[in-house]
Amino acid sequence: MDVVNILGITGREEGTITIAINVPSKRCKVKDIVKIEDRELNPQEVHKIALLAPHATINIIRGYKVVKKQEVKLPNVIESIVKCANPVCISNSNEPVRSKFYVDSEEPLLLRCHYCGYMMEKKDVLLQF
Ligand SMILES: [Zn+2]
Known part of the structure; x- marks a missing residue:
């Protein structure tokens, strides 16, 4: 999956990483959800995700709680x-x-x-x- 490649996720990280794509949503037909535990994304990574999945939502999860929800926004x-x-x-x-x-x-x-x-x-x- 493109987003996984961008973030360099190998599957050997500790903690839970949940990535859901094509989740039905009200605003647009489907949306992509990337859930990453204990991993902040730098702006460059967020922009890369935005290029490929302009309607993605990134959830940062810590201790089973979503500590940050970030709507991906492609800059002009x-x-x-x-x-x-x-x-x-x-x-x-x-x-x-x-x-x-x-x-x-x-x-x-x-x-x-x-x-x-x-x-x-x-x-x-x-x-x-
Ligand atoms: Zn050129």
Whole structure:
């Protein structure tokens, strides 16, 4: 599963990790739930999840209690998380340029490169995770 790969979960961690996908919800047809015990997610990990599952909810569980519920939200601008798939883009050169994308659409995912205008789809992003 994509989210598991992003978080580097190997199954050997102590504590409980519950991940539920395609759970029916009122707001949208289905939603993804990721439950992780004793593990905070850094903003970069949250953004990565948002790229792949824009309606996911992340529950941090400690001692059988949900201590934090976090709705995943994709920012309008994504920096340094994914690389431009255009090989001649300046962000892929040796210049010290951070990658930067505008989120044109969440579903289907469309990211527009700030530098070359290249449109990245979900499959381009998945290749990098
Ligand atoms: Zn580019």
